[in-house]
Amino acid sequence: MERLIRSTQELLWERGYVGTSPKAIQRAADAGQGSMYHHFAGKAELAKAAIERSGAELRAAADAQLTGEGSASARIAGYLERERDVLKGCQVGRLTADPDVIADPMLRAPVAETFEWLRKRLAEVVAEGKRSGEYPDSLDPQRIAATVAAVLQGGYVLARAAGSSEPFELAVQGLIDLLPEATK
Amino acid sequence: MERLIRSTQELLWERGYVGTSPKAIQRAADAGQGSMYHHFAGKAELAKAAIERSGAELRAAADAQLTGEGSASARIAGYLERERDVLKGCQVGRLTADPDVIADPMLRAPVAETFEWLRKRLAEVVAEGKRSGEYPDSLDPQRIAATVAAVLQGGYVLARAAGSSEPFELAVQGLIDLLPEATK
DNA sequence: GTCTATAAGTAGATAGAC
DNA sequence: GTCTATCTACTTATAGAC
Numbered sequence: 001m002e003r004l005i006r007s008t009q010e011l012l013w014e015r016g017y018v019g020t021s022p023k024a025i026q027r028a029a030d031a032g033q034g035s036m037y038h039h040f041a042g043k044a045e046l047a048k049a050a051i052e053r054s055g056a057e058l059r060a061a062a063d064a065q066l067t068g069e070g071s072a073s074a075r076i077a078g079y080l081e082r083e084r085d086v087l088k089g090c091q092v093g094r095l096t097a098d099p100d101v102i103a104d105p106m107l108r109a110p111v112a113e114t115f116e117w118l119r120k121r122l123a124e125v126v127a128e129g130k131r132s133g134e135y136p137d138s139l140d141p142q143r144i145a146a147t148v149a150a151v152l153q154g155g156y157v158l159a160r161a162a163g164s165s166e167p168f169e170l171a172v173q174g175l176i177d178l179l180p181e182a183t184k
Numbered sequence: 185m186e187r188l189i190r191s192t193q194e195l196l197w198e199r200g201y202v203g204t205s206p207k208a209i210q211r212a213a214d215a216g217q218g219s220m221y222h223h224f225a226g227k228a229e230l231a232k233a234a235i236e237r238s239g240a241e242l243r244a245a246a247d248a249q250l251t252g253e254g255s256a257s258a259r260i261a262g263y264l265e266r267e268r269d270v271l272k273g274c275q276v277g278r279l280t281a282d283p284d285v286i287a288d289p290m291l292r293a294p295v296a297e298t299f300e301w302l303r304k305r306l307a308e309v310v311a312e313g314k315r316s317g318e319y320p321d322s323l324d325p326q327r328i329a330a331t332v333a334a335v336l337q338g339g340y341v342l343a344r345a346a347g348s349s350e351p352f353e354l355a356v357q358g359l360i361d362l363l364p365e366a367t368k
Numbered sequence: 369g370t371c372t373a374t375a376a377g378t379a380g381a382t383a384g385a386c
Numbered sequence: 387g388t389c390t391a392t393c394t395a396c397t398t399a400t401a402g403a404c
Contacts, residue, residue, distance in 0.1 A: 096344035097281035147358030150338030157337040160280035174331030
């Protein structure tokens with residue numbers, strides 16, 4: 001069951017929902033058809049479990065970077081510049097390209113919640129930066145939070161298009177250049 | 185032939201390469217199998233023609249916004265705030281989620297070229313802004329160009345995840361807030 | 369719980385008539 | 387140029403044995 005979920009996460013990441021067949025999942029998990037259909041009602045149920053797991057992983061990784069000491073800009077820059085397998089893309093953001101995920105409330109919900117959480121968490125960090133005097137009062141935390149999240153997701157898109165992580169890194173550095181600086 | 189290409193563009197936009205079958209294309213174009221295979225060697229050839237067309241459309245639309253009078257910031261803001269069907273996403277960026285597109289040089293090339301062109305064009309506008317004194321000398325055109333393109337692509341991702349165009353608009357406004365202002 | 373058998377439907381293409 | 391027939395493989399399950 002554990003292997004089924006992990007294999008589904010990996011396949012959804014690589015090939016998306018439409019491109020992932022139950023058979024491929026079984027092969028990757030080294031499990032039979034009977035086993036899969038015993039634990040999960042079908043492809044959608046299994047995908048739901050996998051997406052929820054991926055969302056939890058993304059939140060945990062982001063929270064680790066955004067919580068702790070350091071200025072708001074330093075924490076945001078740390079999050080932006082963290083080691084990533086850029087050409088693989090984002091395992092959660094990737095699913096927004098899947099029409100069957102977007103159309104099914106059960107599958108879209110964990111994706112929506114993950115990015116809602118991320119934007120809220122980033123907005124908190126920006127708000128802290130305003131309170132500490134690091135950022136001007138005019139800065140809108142919700143806007144900046146969305147911009148930061150978008151640069152990452154869009155950076156993946158540009159990198160995969162180019163076949164190189166360079167555009168991702170340019171986009172991230174460009175955003176860091178634009179953010180008001182504390183000590184940086 | 186024209187209808188085949190247009191229908192393929194539409195289906196690639198909605199469902200991606202993996203999610204689009206020759207049969208679905210024929211149905212949408214109201215063409216028979218024989219007709220499709222007479223004009224194109226197969227699914228990949230047809231997709232190539234459709235992607236090239238979509239890339240040309242994206243370039244034309246962006247160029248129209250970025251060329252002309254107005255400060256660099258005004259033109260960039262105009263491009264960012266242009267009317268878009270946000271929840272549909274980007275017809276070219278969307279394809280970066282398709283493993284079969286990324287893996288096939290013939291299919292990835294038009295996607296890569298489109299975004300290379302876009303980043304170069306945006307960098308030119310930023311460079312013009314520097315020359316006119318609108319932007320400080322420290323600003324890196326290539327970085328800012330990548331950031332602008334990434335905010336759009338990432339904005340689509342966030343919007344589709346949320347089922348609302350709001351995060352897209354927040355991300356765009358956040359970026360405009362961060363860009364050095366001329367008259368704005 | 370896991371396995372194998374079976375099945376209706378689709379994917380992607382080829383063949384040959386018209 | 388376009389049509390219909392045909393084909394192999396894969397998709398997404400269900401059924402029932404073990």
